[in-house]
Amino acid sequence: MAEGQYKQGVAGGRLAPPQYAENFSDLHPPLDRHEALVEADRCYFCYDAPCMQACPTSIDIPLFIRQISTDNPLGAAKTIFEQNILGGMCARVCPTETLCEEVCVRETAEGKPVQIGQLQRYATDEAMARGKQFYTRAAASGRKxxxxxxxxxxxxxxxxxxxxxxxxxxxxxxPKAGGLNEYGIAAYKATDDFAQAEVDYITAIGGIAIVNDKVLGRDFALSELAASYDAVFLGAGLAGVNALRAEGEEAPGVENAVDFIATLRQSQDLSALEIGRRIVVIGGGMTAIDAAIQSKLLGAEEVTICYRRGKEQMNASEFEQELAAAKGVTIRHWLQPKRVLTEGGQVAGLEVEYTALRDGRLVGTGETIRIDADQVFKAIGQSFDGSPLNGSGNSIVMEGGRIKVDGEGRTSLAGVWAGGDCVDDGREDLTVSAVAAGRDAAESIHRTLTSNGRA
Structure with a gap:
């Protein structure tokens, strides 16, 4: 946010300087050696483990926990990285409470699962801190x-x-590598510039060059890449932000939540970030939760999330919803935005309409209320902009607004694969799912490039 962009009720430096560091400290402080050994000892090491089946990258969870229990964190890290080279970040940001830990036998029996995410972080952090690389490059293939x-x-x-x-x-x-890990998650989930440390760890294998500030469709064309390289993988994110479809949503003070989070993530001085006293966040997913909590941590006095459906339909996990409530965020359900209210050219509030389900369809009831606000954040989902793909003709087939791929991540254009948020492959829009898609596509590309010695 540019300095002075908003007026009444929006300012920086709302808190005492030490409070910012405390508010944005590590959400889950790492386990020490003793804590990790004790937690690992809780695992039943299940045969046909449900936690492993619930992991989108199929990490052998019982094996790596057993390795931790025998005081072999580097062995555990190797087991993790074999399936998920971004295991360090996934340990921090994965909704483990709805994946591996939700199906943990301890959770079923006691309501207290093994802290799989924390144990994964313990192992991967140890390997990264020691600079331990488990993989070396194979002989040069001659392929690009x-x-x-x-x-x-x-x-x-x-x-x-x-x-x-x-x-x-x-x-x-x-300008930086990392994607959502660098720009799109709450600052308290990945402290100490961890996203860049992970990029450095990944690229230390060699043979990977990263070129920043180059935009597809502006600085280069897909056709150029396809002609210059033996294969292309498209791992573009979701650049578009869905509209509120509310009157006055272009008013100063209405901002995309993803832009707010990116600005916060790149800030060198949190006290300089301007935040309103009264914030309304529209949406029900992780971005809405992250924007709301961080608004509160920056010093906002009242933060309200408005979601058009009920608690059970929110994409944000129950843990994240409870975290928001614990930080003082109010979550209100069955409300949709109708009109942004302004005074003196600035946001002054939001008129919202109650919603209800009628014959299975979500409809407005016609009853409205006003919520005072001097800042509104939109967090109602993002869309993929496929226009830069087909500058020289419709070579890439789209489906449901994203790139259509087959079971191996291949697009309709020969030699081009895709994965992550830009495709609709049935996977959830999670970091761990994107990792799985990229890994699997790479194996498909490798098989293609080495089949009969030709691409």
Whole structure:
């Protein structure tokens, strides 16, 4: 947010300087050795473990926990990285409470699962702190692959391709690599510049060059990459933000939540960030929760999330909803935005309408209320902009607003694969799912490039 962009009720420096560091400290402080050993000892090491089946990257969870229990964190890290080279970040941001930990036998029996995410972090942090690399590059294949997007899918794809001996060039639109890990998650989930430390760890294998500030459709064309490289992987994120469809949503003081989070993540001085006294966040997913909590941590006095459906339909997990409530955020359900209210050219409130389900359809009831606000954040989902793909003709087939791929991540254009948020492959829009998509596409690319010695 530019200095002075908003007027009444919006300012920086609302808190005492030490409070910012405390508010944005690590959400889950890491386990020490003793804590990790005790927690690992709780695992039943189940045969046909449900936690492993629930992991989108199929990490052998019982094995890595057993390795921790025998005081072998590096062995555990190797087990994790075999399936998920971004295991360190996933340990921090994965909704483990709805994945591996939800199906943990301890959760079923006691309501207290093994802290799988924390144990994964313990192992991967140990390996990264020691600079321990478990993989070396295979002999040079002579093949070159371009990867568009340095987010989780692109980085996972690049690492696996480099491991197989291919030369990889990653082209990234932003100044830094990392994608959502760098720009899109709450600052208290990945402290101490961890996203960049992970990028450095991944690229240390060699054979990966990252070129920043290069935008598909502006600085280069897909046709150029396809002609210059033996294969291309598209790991672009979701750049578009859905509209509120509310009157006056272009008013100063209405901002995209993803932009707010990105600005906060890149800030060197949190006290300089301007935040309102009364904030309304529209949406029900992780972005809405992250924007709301961080608004509160920056010093906002009242933060309200408005979601058009009920608690059970929110994409944000129950843990995240409870975290928001614990931080003082109010979550209100069955409300949709109708009109942004302004005074003196600035946001002064939001008129919202009650909603209800009628014959299975969500409808407005006609009853409205006003919620005072001097800042409104939109967090109602993002969309994929496929226009830069087909500058030279419709070579890439789209489906449901995203790139259509087959079971191996191949697009309709020969030699081009895709994965992550830009495709609709049935996976959830999670970091761990993007990693799985990038990894699997890389294996498909490798098989294609080495089949009969030709692409």
């Amino acid at each position: 692959v371009a990867v568009v997007g340095a987010g989780p899918a692109g980085l996972a794809c690049a690492h696996r391709l480099a491991m197989h001996g291919h030369e990889v060039t990653v082209v990234e639109a932003r």
